[in-house]
Amino acid sequence: MANNGTPTTHSLPLCAARFPTLAAALEYASRGETGYNFYNGRGQLYCKLPYSELYAQAQELASRLVDLGVERGSRMVLVAETCPDFVRFFYACQFAGIVPVPVPAAVHLGGREAYIQQLRKLIQSAKPELAMAPADYLEMLETACEGLPVQHVGGAEYFDQQSQNSQPLEPLGAHELAYLQYTSGSTRFPRGVMIKQKAVMHNLNGILQHGQEMNENDRCVSWLPYYHDMGLVGLVLAPMASQRSVDYIGTRDFAMRPRLWLNLMSETGGTVSFSPPFGYELCARRVRPSDLERLDLSAWRVAGVGAETIRPSSLSNFANALQEAGFDRRAFLACYGMAETSLAISFAPLERDVHIEYVDADRLGHEGIAVTVDPMIEDRRVNRFVRCGKSIPDLDMEIRDTDGDVVPEKQCGTIFVRGPSVMSGYFNEPEITAEVLSEDGWLNTGDMGYLVDGEIIITGRQKDMIIINGRNIWPQDLEFLAECQPEVRPEDASAFSVTDDEGQEVAVMVVQCRQADPAVRRDLAERLRASVQAEMGIDCRIDLVPPHTLPRTSSGKLSRSGAKKDYLQRLDIKRVVDKSSAKRVAA
Amino acid sequence: MKNDFDLLALIQRELQQIKPEIQTITADTDLVADLSLDSVQVLEMCTAIEDELDVSIPVNRLGDVRTAGQLIAVLQDITST
Numbered sequence A: 001m002a003n004n005g006t007p008t009t010h011s012l013p014l015c016a017a018r019f020p021t022l023a024a025a026l027e028y029a030s031r032g033e034t035g036y037n038f039y040n041g042r043g044q045l046y047c048k049l050p051y052s053e054l055y056a057q058a059q060e061l062a063s064r065l066v067d068l069g070v071e072r073g074s075r076m077v078l079v080a081e082t083c084p085d086f087v088r089f090f091y092a093c094q095f096a097g098i099v100p101v102p103v104p105a106a107v108h109l110g111g112r113e114a115y116i117q118q119l120r121k122l123i124q125s126a127k128p129e130l131a132m133a134p135a136d137y138l139e140m141l142e143t144a145c146e147g148l149p150v151q152h153v154g155g156a157e158y159f160d161q162q163s164q165n166s167q168p169l170e171p172l173g174a175h176e177l178a179y180l181q182y183t184s185g186s187t188r189f190p191r192g193v194m195i196k197q198k199a200v201m202h203n204l205n206g207i208l209q210h211g212q213e214m215n216e217n218d219r220c221v222s223w224l225p226y227y228h229d230m231g232l233v234g235l236v237l238a239p240m241a242s243q244r245s246v247d248y249i250g251t252r253d254f255a256m257r258p259r260l261w262l263n264l265m266s267e268t269g270g271t272v273s274f275s276p277p278f279g280y281e282l283c284a285r286r287v288r289p290s291d292l293e294r295l296d297l298s299a300w301r302v303a304g305v306g307a308e309t310i311r312p313s314s315l316s317n318f319a320n321a322l323q324e325a326g327f328d329r330r331a332f333l334a335c336y337g338m339a340e341t342s343l344a345i346s347f348a349p350l351e352r353d354v355h356i357e358y359v360d361a362d363r364l365g366h367e368g369i370a371v372t373v374d375p376m377i378e379d380r381r382v383n384r385f386v387r388c389g390k391s392i393p394d395l396d397m398e399i400r401d402t403d404g405d406v407v408p409e410k411q412c413g414t415i416f417v418r419g420p421s422v423m424s425g426y427f428n429e430p431e432i433t434a435e436v437l438s439e440d441g442w443l444n445t446g447d448m449g450y451l452v453d454g455e456i457i458i459t460g461r462q463k464d465m466i467i468i469n470g471r472n473i474w475p476q477d478l479e480f481l482a483e484c485q486p487e488v489r490p491e492d493a494s495a496f497s498v499t500d501d502e503g504q505e506v507a508v509m510v511v512q513c514r515q516a517d518p519a520v521r522r523d524l525a526e527r528l529r530a531s532v533q534a535e536m537g538i539d540c541r542i543d544l545v546p547p548h549t550l551p552r553t554s555s556g557k558l559s560r561s562g563a564k565k566d567y568l569q570r571l572d573i574k575r576v577v578d579k580s581s582a583k584r585v586a587a
Numbered sequence B: 001m002k003n004d005f006d007l008l009a010l011i012q013r014e015l016q017q018i019k020p021e022i023q024t025i026t027a028d029t030d031l032v033a034d035l036s037l038d039s040v041q042v043l044e045m046c047t048a049i050e051d052e053l054d055v056s057i058p059v060n061r062l063g064d065v066r067t068a069g070q071l072i073a074v075l076q077d078i079t080s081t
Helices: A020-028 A051-067 A084-096 A114-124 A135-145 A154-160 A199-213 A227-243 A253-257 A259-268 A277-286 A289-294 A310-325 A361-369 A430-436 A475-483 A518-536 A560-586 B006-020 B041-053 B068-080
Strands: A037-038 A045-050 A076-081 A099-103 A131-132 A151-156 A177-181 A192-197 A219-224 A246-249 A274-275 A302-306 A334-336 A342-345 A356-360 A384-387 A396-400 A413-418 A443-452 A457-461 A466-468 A471-473 A493-499 A505-512 A540-545
Touching: A020 A051, A020 A084, A020 A199, A020 A227, A037 A084, A037 A227, A037 A430, A045 A051, A045 A084, A051 A154, A076 A084, A076 A135, A084 A099, A084 A154, A084 A177, A084 A199, A099 A246, A099 A505, A114 A135, A114 A384, A131 A135, A131 A154, A131 B068, A135 A151, A135 A518, A151 A154, A154 A227, A154 A334, A177 A199, A177 A227, A192 A199, A199 A227, A199 A342, A219 A259, A227 A246, A227 A274, A227 A302, A246 A259, A253 A259, A253 B041, A259 A289, A259 A310, A274 A277, A277 A302, A277 A310, A277 A430, A289 A310, A356 A361, A361 A384, A384 A457, A396 A443, A413 A471, A430 A443, A466 A493, A466 A505, A475 A493, A475 A518, A493 A560, A505 A518, A518 A540, B006 B041, B006 B068, B041 B068
Parallel strands: A037 A246, A076 A099, A076 A131, A099 A177, A131 A151, A219 A246, A219 A274, A274 A302, A302 A334, A505 A540
Antiparallel strands: A037 A045, A177 A192, A334 A342, A356 A384, A396 A413, A413 A443, A443 A457, A466 A471, A493 A505
16 A cells, blocks of 8 residues: 555454444454554644554553542533544543543634534533543533533543553443444534444344445545544444454545545555545535546545435536546445434435436426436426435335325325334434334434335425415425526525415525625515425515524534524514504604 | 735635626725625635635635634734744
């Protein structure tokens, strides 16, 4: 290997996560030569951490954590920057009988206060005894913990200086938690998904054996954040549990220099990498003609794509731009999953490219039935959806209508899943857990979709559905129309419905607008309204707001429910102001 | 080592590359509110400045930065150490 990271191949036979716990998986991986490799913002390797070393380091640190005397099953919050300390602490927790809780490491320009508030909400929810942050985040973590009963808050050195306990370690067992995952829910009301060891091990086996068919020549590359389920389970735990090497660049470094990802794939001969669609889109926009001669992406076997809605165009832009560098579009692997099922629910078949379903948008909207159409021939409004494959083994999936009855294929409904990968519930939230997880183990995913040939197609989030005059309107459709305007970028629009004074449901779209000129703004709002009117046949209130206004979930997805709440608040303030100015006029 | 004036000129130049409609900025210009930069544009600006000055801006320092003057103070701080 040119860059001297851990090797891709070694003599240890591949075992696809057939272990009872993460601790046992790391013990097996430590017998080989592979491991984690960390690259800086210039794409240079700055740390290689073979699983053998990680295993020894994690056990040593675990004995120090045990000596702090916290109760078994206590939580430890880890500000999850992409760095060796995170993985060392994550696995140390496994050996110490402490449940790690990865939390976001991402501060925006001028966003210090917001970040501290977010951390504080997470800490109030997870109730940890211990909390660790890398140097850059430590002061903010300390501020966030002020007045909260966290026993030990510190940087890595603080915990490394503690004395070692001489008792034998008792790693977290198969029926204990593996970690708490704070991906789902909004930043204001975070929910900690409880994942047991046996759940995550089941899911890892499904990912490795069924989804990716991980083999002895595979090597992973990732820039996904460690605090996100896809980053943590898919690209930290899965490679370790299959004894493969991984090359990491920081999420922020990727966002600043997206081509680093491609460089790393090319340099290390990476075969497996995952990204939400926007990562592929960013690369497609930034790639330069000179890159194409330099890059060799021909080894890239699995280019995973996971996100709520996969927009086919972002993937085809990427494939077209990088075809010359040897990228094969059959590498695209659409998948579906969520933190509540550890990570994966389904994978499309390998080596297929994305399979797009074209369905009659009116019939889907009116009747909830997916009728396939040929967009080249038929003159109808068409929805494009990506097939996300069949569920992984032992995970049952069914689609139910609003009465709770299972519906046949091609009929839209709510997606339910059941099986060993499903969470035990939300931490300290029995009511919210009972709302989504039935006693017989079925999880209401909250997502809408339909099955075709046993494959799942996601059409949207149930709670986000807009129903106007008995017709189902997908908010994504409205947002897509907004993004068609030159001033509007992806993720600048959030659509939902509110009830007006007459009790009628009205569509609203909040759109982030960078233009200050009132005439330009009026023009944009008019164009948007007209376009929604023309395409969907409904009236839609357009609310233009400054950039960064739209609220996001902790995983970075736009939160439509959050946008709706903020909109109603703005409306209330406006009403009060209008009333008081009306009074003044009357007086 | 550059003085504050050089750094302000540099920031303005890089911002105009990203958003040509941006005119003269001052130390008091609020990068997010006045210039309506989104997070991708902020990172683009940081990338350009990092490349120009051959420095790395620590992520935690950006949390306190709202104005061009505050960004200059951060840049002075990291180039002096």
